Amino acid sequence: MALKNVVDENGALIGKMVPVDKNYVIIHKKSLEGFKQKIEDRNTPNFIKCFTNEIKKLTHLTLTQCGYLLHILTFMNLDKEGYLIAEEQFLTQKKICEQLGIKGRARQSELFKTLITCGLIVKEGQKIKISEKYHAMGETTKKKFAKLHLESTRQLFKKLKHREVGMIYKLLPYVNRKYGVICSNPEEEEMGKIHFLSQDELAELVVEDERTISKSMKALDQASAALVIKAGKTDNFIIHPDFVMRMKWSHREALLTFFQLNEAKRKYARNRTCKK
Numbered sequence: 001m002a003l004k005n006v007v008d009e010n011g012a013l014i015g016k017m018v019p020v021d022k023n024y025v026i027i028h029k030k031s032l033e034g035f036k037q038k039i040e041d042r043n044t045p046n047f048i049k050c051f052t053n054e055i056k057k058l059t060h061l062t063l064t065q066c067g068y069l070l071h072i073l074t075f076m077n078l079d080k081e082g083y084l085i086a087e088e089q090f091l092t093q094k095k096i097c098e099q100l101g102i103k104g105r106a107r108q109s110e111l112f113k114t115l116i117t118c119g120l121i122v123k124e125g126q127k128i129k130i131s132e133k134y135h136a137m138g139e140t141t142k143k144k145f146a147k148l149h150l151e152s153t154r155q156l157f158k159k160l161k162h163r164e165v166g167m168i169y170k171l172l173p174y175v176n177r178k179y180g181v182i183c184s185n186p187e188e189e190e191m192g193k194i195h196f197l198s199q200d201e202l203a204e205l206v207v208e209d210e211r212t213i214s215k216s217m218k219a220l221d222q223a224s225a226a227l228v229i230k231a232g233k234t235d236n237f238i239i240h241p242d243f244v245m246r247m248k249w250s251h252r253e254a255l256l257t258f259f260q261l262n263e264a265k266r267k268y269a270r271n272r273t274c275k276k
Contacts, residue, residue, distance in 0.1 A: 047147040047245070048073050049136050052186070056173035058118060059207040063216065066169035067162030068111055069120060071100050073130065074154045078137050082122075082129040092126045100162070144187075146172045147245045152225075156243070159223045167216035168225065168243060170206040175239050177246040180255050182237040186246070198234040227262060 061069070075084040075091055084091040086099070097108045115121045122129050130136075148168075156165050174182045174197060178189045182197050184205075199217075203210045217237055220226035227238040240259055241252045 046150055047137070048076055048150060049140055049142075049145040050148050050169075050172050051134055051136075051142050051145050052173040053144055054134050055169070058120075059205075061114070061118070061169075063163040063166035063170065063208065063212065065111060065114060065166070067164070067166030068100055068102070069115065070148070070153055070165055070169050071157055071162065072096060072115075072121070073135060073148065074150050075099070076130055076135070076137055076150075082132060082136070084128045084130070090127045093123070093128060096128065145246075146175050148172075149243055149245065152240075152242045156223060156225055160219055164216050164219040167213075167220060168239070170208070171202075171237070171239060172244065174202070174205070175244050175246050180238050180241055180244075180246070182239065196231070196236045198236075202237075224259070224263065227259065 058066075072084065075086055075096070076082065077085050084096065086095070089095075091099070093108065093112055097103075097111075102108050102111065112121070112123075116123060119131050120134055122131055136142075153165070153168075156168075171182055174184070174186055176183050176186045176188070176194060179191065179194070181194065182202065184195045184197055184201070185193070188194050197205070199210050199213050203213050206213075208216075214235075217226060217228050217235070221228045225240050225243050227240075229236045229238065238255075238258075241255050245252060
């Protein structure tokens with residue numbers, strides 16, 4: 001978005017001149033962040049809004065089913081009413097299963113039966129659409145959601161298995177809105193009041209065993225989609241904002257810096273190992 005400064009007679013910044021449709025409006029500097037966020041939410045084809053209050057109830061889905069669901073979501077398109085489309089063609093159940101690499105009619109039928117029963121997808125003849133109860137693109141009246149980045153998620157399936165990526169979906173309701181950490185009170189913005197979820201607490205919430213949690217988080221960490229941080233005898237987790245984002249853009253930049261520093265540290269460690 002091209003933003004031009006608007007200053008008073010003394011040169012002090014008043015706000016920004018923002019293009020809206022064919023005209024320009026002046027947005028006061030105090031309102032600029034919210035305005036940018038609203039425009040982003042309205043126009044971006046890059047994010048899917050995942051409604052966390054509803055997703056939290058889907059504990060019976062397996063990690064593999066969650067991974068397949070995430071993969072299916074990457075075929076959503078802005079202003080297409082939730083229909084799944086690829087190369088300007090509506091996707092059928094058969095085409096989706098081909099994209100996901102699911103072989104065997106029994107496995108294909110089981111997956112779609114589960115997703116339809118849960119109300120996650122809707123079949124209209126041969127067409128498949130995503131239910132707005134759980135996911136949407138563009139503007140929404142719901143306030144509690146996590147934004148899933150489409151392209152980053154697509155790329156992740158080239159590195160990891162569906163059951164590993166599926167952990168991201170299980171974590172969506174617990175991503176803190178300011179810091180990206182996995183916690184029991186994701187709406188809390190005061191760091192000292194945030195309750196970080198330990199591995200055993202997380203296992204209970206998402207109905208998975210601790211060993212599975214550990215393996216999945218390690219895989220996401222190695223793919224730079226998350227960070228596993230040692231805190232005494234337990235692990236804490238942070239999701240990369242290029243995959244899941246709930247915070248303001250200004251907070252996102254700070255978290256990105258943290259991930260970049262961690263990646264630089266890893267690279268340095270790898271180089272030292274190679275030299276030995």
